Amino acid sequence: MRTIVLTVLAGMTLTATMAYADDDQIRVCVQRDGQVRLLLPGQSCRSNEFTLPLNLRGPQGPKGDAGPPGPGGSKGATGAQGPQGVAGPQGPQGVAGPQGVAGPQGVAGPQGVAGPQGIPGPAGPTGSSMAPIVVDALGVEIGVATDPYSGAVMRRVGDDAVTFWMSTDGPRSEMDPIDFYYTTADCSGPRYVSTSFASGLSHAGFIHNGVLFYTRTPDPLGTVQVPVGSYEHYNAHEDATQPGACYALSEGTTASVGVAVTVNDPALANMALPLRVK
Numbered sequence: 540m541r542t543i544v545l546t547v548l549a550g551m552t553l554t555a556t557m558a559y560a561d562d563d564q565i566r567v568c569v570q571r572d573g574q575v576r577l578l579l580p581g582q583s584c585r586s587n588e589f590t591l592p593l594n595l596r597g598p599q600g601p602k603g604d605a606g607p608p609g610p611g612g613s614k615g616a617t618g619a620q621g622p623q624g625v626a627g628p629q630g631p632q633g634v635a636g637p638q639g640v641a642g643p644q645g646v647a648g649p650q651g652v653a654g655p656q657g658i659p660g661p662a663g664p665t666g667s668s669m670a671p672i673v674v675d676a677l678g679v680e681i682g683v684a685t686d687p688y689s690g691a692v693m694r695r696v697g698d699d700a701v702t703f704w705m706s707t708d709g710p711r712s713e714m715d716p717i718d719f720y721y722t723t724a725d726c727s728g729p730r731y732v733s734t735s736f737a738s739g740l741s742h743a744g745f746i747h748n749g750v751l752f753y754t755r756t757p758d759p760l761g762t763v764q765v766p767v768g769s770y771e772h773y774n775a776h777e778d779a780t781q782p783g784a785c786y787a788l789s790e791g792t793t794a795s796v797g798v799a800v801t802v803n804d805p806a807l808a809n810m811a812l813p814l815r816v817k
Contacts, residue, residue, distance in 0.1 A: 672816070681814060692704070700740070712745050713775065714775045726770070733795065742754060750808070751803075755798075767796065
């Protein structure tokens with residue numbers, strides 16, 4: 540019976556393969572007398588038949604060795620460029636590189652147009668005199684010591700520069716008499732004092748009892764000779780601002796004199812002794 544079944548199965552292989560293309564087994568119905576029929580999907584064997592499942596593919600054999608790789612296929616066409624991706628975060632700033640070598644100096648450009656002249660600035664402070672200053676015991680300035688050794692002191696009186704002679708004890712003329720000359724015989728008219736042959740850059744002055752007398756007439760060589768007819772004489776400590784004793788001079792007398800200027804200078808009248816060079 541087994542031989543019959545196998546023969547019948549061989550003839551049914553093609554039909555079974557088509558009916559059970561998607562299955563590993565087929566089922567057949569076998570009768571006791573050896574008749575076999577294919578059990579199609581969805582059918583069942585009759586009561587006088589028994590079901591016999593058959594494996595179409597048989598047991599799986601061992602896996603064979605891999606064959607050699609086939610030749611590479613031809614390169615396909617380049618696909619379309621995809622959209623630009625989102626920009627990534629900015630990286631940290633790198634360390635600054637070393638400074639490069641300075642390039643050569645360029646050619647000087649043309650000189651620009653001169654700007655407008657600025658407003659003059661304020662005048663600077665007056666510079667100090669190089670000559671030593673004579674002051675009294677209270678620091679009041681008396682004048683500039685033009686010749687400290689001989690005691691010549693120059694003082695500014697208005698627009699005039701007047702020179703007189705001083706010592707630490709005050710004006711040297713304080714203890715000397717002073718004379719005023721007149722062109723008349725009775726001491727009338729303008730007063731005149733001696734020019735002391737001054738050159739005119741600084742006038743010669745006389746301090747008598749705190750009052751300054753001088754003339755603006757220069758006569759360095761004594762060429763100025765004024766006819767004089769009388770004079771007044773004042774001893775030390777006499778007030779030369781008041782009329783004094785008048786003495787007549789012989790006719791034809793001349794002298795190097797000029798019109799007297801009288802100045803009441805508080806700094807000279809109230810000097811605190813001793814004097815000194817500052």
